[in-house]
Amino acid sequence: MITFNMLVVVCLTYVVLLFVVAFVAERRAAAGRVAWLRSPLVYTLSLSVYCTAWTFYGAVGYAARSGLEFVTIYLGPTLVLIGWWVVLRKLVRIGKTQRITSIADLISSRYGKSNVLGVIVTLMAVVGTTPYIALQLQSVTLSFAVFAERGPAQWAMGDLNATALWVAAGLALFTVLFGTRNLDANERHHGVVTAIAMEAVVKLIALLAVGLFVIWGVAGGLGEMLTRIEASPLAETHFNSGRWVGLTFLSAAAIFTLPRMFQVLVVENADERHLATASWAFPLYLFLMSLFVVPIAVTGLRVMPEGANPDLFVLTVPLSQGQEGLAALAFLGGFSSATSMVIVAAIALSTMVSNHIVMPLWLHWKEAGATVSGDVRKIVLRARRISIAAILVLGYLYYRLTGGSEVLAAIGLVSFAGVAQVLPALLGGIFWRGATRKGAAAGLILGFATWAYTLFLPSFGPGVAMSAEIMVNGPFGLDWLRPQALFGVTGIDPVVHAVFWSITLNTFAFFAVSLSGFPSPMERLQGAQFVNVFEHSSGARGWSHGAAEAEDLLMMAQRILGSREAQALFQRAASEQGKAGYLPEPTPEFIERLERELAGSVGAATAHAMVGQIAGHSSVSVEDLMAVADEAAQIMEYSSQLEAKSEELARTARQLREANEKLTEISEQKDAFLSQISHELRTPMTSIRAFSEILMEGAALSEDQLTRYSSIIYEEAIRLTRLLDDLLDLSVLERGQVSLNRQRGNLRELLDRAVAATGSLDTQARMAIARDPASEDVALMTDTDRLSQVFINLIANAHKYCDAAAPRLTIVVRRLPEGTAVDFIDNGTGIPKKSQDIIFEKFSRLGDHSSAGGAGLGLAICREIMDKLGGSIAYLPGQGGAAFRVILPASRAEAA
Amino acid sequence: MMDLARLLPVLGLFAFMLPLLGGPEGISRTATNLVYFFLAWFGLIVMAWALARRLSREGLDGEEGEVREGGDGR
Numbered sequence: 001m002i003t004f005n006m007l008v009v010v011c012l013t014y015v016v017l018l019f020v021v022a023f024v025a026e027r028r029a030a031a032g033r034v035a036w037l038r039s040p041l042v043y044t045l046s047l048s049v050y051c052t053a054w055t056f057y058g059a060v061g062y063a064a065r066s067g068l069e070f071v072t073i074y075l076g077p078t079l080v081l082i083g084w085w086v087v088l089r090k091l092v093r094i095g096k097t098q099r100i101t102s103i104a105d106l107i108s109s110r111y112g113k114s115n116v117l118g119v120i121v122t123l124m125a126v127v128g129t130t131p132y133i134a135l136q137l138q139s140v141t142l143s144f145a146v147f148a149e150r151g152p153a154q155w156a157m158g159d160l161n162a163t164a165l166w167v168a169a170g171l172a173l174f175t176v177l178f179g180t181r182n183l184d185a186n187e188r189h190h191g192v193v194t195a196i197a198m199e200a201v202v203k204l205i206a207l208l209a210v211g212l213f214v215i216w217g218v219a220g221g222l223g224e225m226l227t228r229i230e231a232s233p234l235a236e237t238h239f240n241s242g243r244w245v246g247l248t249f250l251s252a253a254a255i256f257t258l259p260r261m262f263q264v265l266v267v268e269n270a271d272e273r274h275l276a277t278a279s280w281a282f283p284l285y286l287f288l289m290s291l292f293v294v295p296i297a298v299t300g301l302r303v304m305p306e307g308a309n310p311d312l313f314v315l316t317v318p319l320s321q322g323q324e325g326l327a328a329l330a331f332l333g334g335f336s337s338a339t340s341m342v343i344v345a346a347i348a349l350s351t352m353v354s355n356h357i358v359m360p361l362w363l364h365w366k367e368a369g370a371t372v373s374g375d376v377r378k379i380v381l382r383a384r385r386i387s388i389a390a391i392l393v394l395g396y397l398y399y400r401l402t403g404g405s406e407v408l409a410a411i412g413l414v415s416f417a418g419v420a421q422v423l424p425a426l427l428g429g430i431f432w433r434g435a436t437r438k439g440a441a442a443g444l445i446l447g448f449a450t451w452a453y454t455l456f457l458p459s460f461g462p463g464v465a466m467s468a469e470i471m472v473n474g475p476f477g478l479d480w481l482r483p484q485a486l487f488g489v490t491g492i493d494p495v496v497h498a499v500f501w502s503i504t505l506n507t508f509a510f511f512a513v514s515l516s517g518f519p520s521p522m523e524r525l526q527g528a529q530f531v532n533v534f535e536h537s538s539g540a541r542g543w544s545h546g547a548a549e550a551e552d553l554l555m556m557a558q559r560i561l562g563s564r565e566a567q568a569l570f571q572r573a574a575s576e577q578g579k580a581g582y583l584p585e586p587t588p589e590f591i592e593r594l595e596r597e598l599a600g601s602v603g604a605a606t607a608h609a610m611v612g613q614i615a616g617h618s619s620v621s622v623e624d625l626m627a628v629a630d631e632a633a634q635i636m637e638y639s640s641q642l643e644a645k646s647e648e649l650a651r652t653a654r655q656l657r658e659a660n661e662k663l664t665e666i667s668e669q670k671d672a673f674l675s676q677i678s679h680e681l682r683t684p685m686t687s688i689r690a691f692s693e694i695l696m697e698g699a700a701l702s703e704d705q706l707t708r709y710s711s712i713i714y715e716e717a718i719r720l721t722r723l724l725d726d727l728l729d730l731s732v733l734e735r736g737q738v739s740l741n742r743q744r745g746n747l748r749e750l751l752d753r754a755v756a757a758t759g760s761l762d763t764q765a766r767m768a769i770a771r772d773p774a775s776e777d778v779a780l781m782t783d784t785d786r787l788s789q790v791f792i793n794l795i796a797n798a799h800k801y802c803d804a805a806a807p808r809l810t811i812v813v814r815r816l817p818e819g820t821a822v823d824f825i826d827n828g829t830g831i832p833k834k835s836q837d838i839i840f841e842k843f844s845r846l847g848d849h850s851s852a853g854g855a856g857l858g859l860a861i862c863r864e865i866m867d868k869l870g871g872s873i874a875y876l877p878g879q880g881g882a883a884f885r886v887i888l889p890a891s892r893a894e895a896a
Numbered sequence: 897m898m899d900l901a902r903l904l905p906v907l908g909l910f911a912f913m914l915p916l917l918g919g920p921e922g923i924s925r926t927a928t929n930l931v932y933f934f935l936a937w938f939g940l941i942v943m944a945w946a947l948a949r950r951l952s953r954e955g956l957d958g959e960e961g962e963v964r965e966g967g968d969g970r
Binding site: 068075083084085086226229234235236237244245248273276277287291294 | 901904909926927929938944951952
């Protein structure tokens with residue numbers, strides 16, 4: 001006999017297992033071992049969030065009430081999946097090329113990155129999904145109640161509510177922990193997806209086990225089962241054609257318009273080829289899920305007392321046969337179905353809410369928006385966490401307010417019909433270039449309003465949200481506006497009626513408004529991108545040239561993508577343009593690419609607005625429009641070859657120009673240096689000569705004078721030696737004659753030594769040095785003396801040149817794929833962009849810092865040393881001061 | 897092959913809607929229907945499986961650029 005407490009323990013153990021699975025998956029993903037996590041099998045299993053508690057428990061109840069009709073809920077998705085080549089493949093490709101983060105993002109991005117559409121779809125999704133979440137909470141509490149009734153202590157309703165609250169809180173915790181860990185540029189959640197895949201297996205096994213039990217354990221074989229079906233109240237099937245077609249259509253639409261399905265199907269998709277596997281494997285999953293539904297329903301009707309709730313047959317049939325273990329398994333299956341739906345739906349909705357409602361508001365309130373300091377990622381993640389909690393609170397409140405099971409049981413189809421309103425705008429958007437933003441908005445709003453009026457509000461029951469008077473006679477006595485008999489069409493099922501009218505009016509409005517208007521240039525560009533995604537996957541060019549400063553873009557990108565990712569992106573782009581360093585030319589192509597990367601984190605509309613604040617208003621040029629027009633396709637073909645060639649030339653020319661500029665500058669510097677070095681050599685020489693002459697003449701000099709003159713000669717000679725030493729050092733390094741003395745060392749000790757050695761330069765102790773000793777604990781195998789020479793040079797430079805009122809030097813150690821990076825960042829004015837390229841050249845001194853007194857060899861020596869040690873040193877722009885990054889190669893820097 | 901991929905859902909739709917025609921008043925035996933639906937369903941799954949294998953093999957050979965592009969998206 002399973003006691004209630006045992007059930008709670010089983011349940012908690014299962015939840016702990018879920019957390020562990022998600023945690024391990026995240027760890028593996030972080031370590032880069034994702035081959036297994038991204039297999040087609042996991043993808044297919046994750047699609048099973050389609051099967052919620054409503055289908056797990058409800059399908060049997062549905063079958064017990066209306067026979068075979070339950071199967072339509074699975075037939076629709078089957079048709080869509082086996083037809084993947086037509087629609088799903090295109091959706092997934094668009095999702096990848098445009099970095100789509102949610103279904104609201106897809107619609108907003110398609111129709112010219114319009115945030116209004118994003119908001120509409122988001123609100124529709126929230127309204128349609130919240131009752132569905134309430135339904136899941138209810139199914140979990142009801143299944144708990146089945147076990148509780150059998151226990152000695154009777155449960156009060158209050159305990160049920162407490163259960164729902166605990167379940168909601170636990171789900172919120174899980175979702176926040178694994179759904180908002182990071183702001184991944186492509187919105188993938190390995191932990192969540194793996195946990196969902198595990199839950200998919202649990203619910204399938206549970207339902208199959210119950211099914212096998214009723215056939216071979218209760219009925220005693222397949223033939224006997226068929227006989228029992230013949231003898232049951234379900235023996236005859238009354239096909240209601242309207243409902244049959246309507247529900248198949250609805251479930252087919254739901255498979256890609258439900259926010260949670262879009263999330264697992266498109267956003268979490270790692271590889272387009274997985275779709276091919278899912279195209280047969282997911283229908284097979286649905287097939288197995290529904291295989292035993294009718295047998296369970298028939299058995300339930302036979303063995304359970306009159307009036308037993310058929311929605312709970314999956315649990316109560318095994319219990320009535322004394323199969324406690326099987327019932328517990330079935331309970332876990334139902335629990336899995338409910339939790340996986342809630343988790344994925346909460347992630348999908350929170351992404352929409354944060355990207356389409358919170359971020360635009362935040363950008364609006366902060367006038368300076370994209371250019372102010374601070375990490376935007378934190379704001380986005382916080383917005384998502386709060387949205388997740390808010391969505392679950394809403395679901396819980398809805399559950400408490402409606403309370404009764406009658407209202408909620410019907411909400412599954414109501415919810416499907418609500419989100420299906422996105423269908424015309426979605427399909428129209430990816431297959432028809434003439435679709436416009438206004439058309440989509442009109443269709444969505446009209447369809448949604450019709451749905452609310454004919455199905456959603458009446459679903460609360462007469463007299464709750466809508467008075468019984470309106471239901472019977474229509475508003476203001478207008479007979480033809482009765483919610484369940486629009487335009488006088490009576491006698492059809494309310495759900496079919498609502499679906500028919502809402503989708504029809506939606507589609508009509510969408511086409512009529514689209515045809516009567518004209519898409520804006522931005523909509524045309526996006527439309528062509530979406531409709532012709534297989535022909536050209538290259539980016540649309542919405543940005544005019546040269547309006548943006550690469551450094552400003554880098555600052556903004558760092559705050560959304562994180563400094564490491566942003567720097568890597570910029571560096572890659574720069575090297576593709578044939579430039580060294582971190583700042584590529586802000587060409588329209590580059591800005592477009594950057595915008596798309598950002599869209600992966602904050603959605604297309606927000607990313608567009610943020611880039612727009614820096615790059616100015618986007619413009620669409622004549623060439624871009626030509627690319628859209630089909631007539632121009634042939635010209636394009638020809639000119640693209642020319643373009644490729646001219647691009648190549650432009651790149652070479654840019655490299656040559658850069659090389660030339662550098663050479664000219666260096667040659668000028670060399671001249672300047674030669675005159676300077678002769679000056680530097682002559683000054684000490686002159687004084688040495690003058691004073692040694694005085695000494696030679698041997699006139700009557702006092703002891704005091706003698707000491708003073710000879711010490712002058714001595715100091716001047718030292719200065720000369722130092723200058724010559726530097727020159728010698730550099731030429732030895734450059735000619736590669738240096739022998740390195742490799743030894744073990746620790747990065748923290750080297751930095752300690754370097755800071756101590758430069759302490760004497762800062763006699764008034766003005767410079768504050770910020771370090772993080774924990775991250776500096778890196779074991780090294782290198783020439784530690786040479787390396788500390790580099791560190792000393794960089795710190796000394798900060799002492800000498802940092803001109804802030806309260807100078808501050810930050811030393812940051814971080815791990816990059818190419819090795820350990822040590823950043824030295826001060827808060828001075830930094831180095832102007834035009835000089836950043838030449839500071840590592842010999843003899844370069846910026847301006848005339850006579851106080852600094854060096855000959856301009858320090859950084860050149862540093863570069864040579866890092867070169868010899870197998871690492872590198874570079875100037876890091878966009879850090880709010882002068883910043884240098886030293887990279888120690890990975891193989892020689894091992895973790896301590 | 898790609899045309900077949902486009903036709904398969906139409907075939908499925910036909911198979912799933914066919915029983916609506918059966919019986920004089922749209923009434924038929926549940927057990928028979930049950931067996932019919934699951935057989936038709938399974939048949940479709942097998943066809944989709946065969947088709948997916950063919951398509952992904954052709955995709956790897958014939959449309960390499962396209963496939964690789966999809967792979968680069970990450």
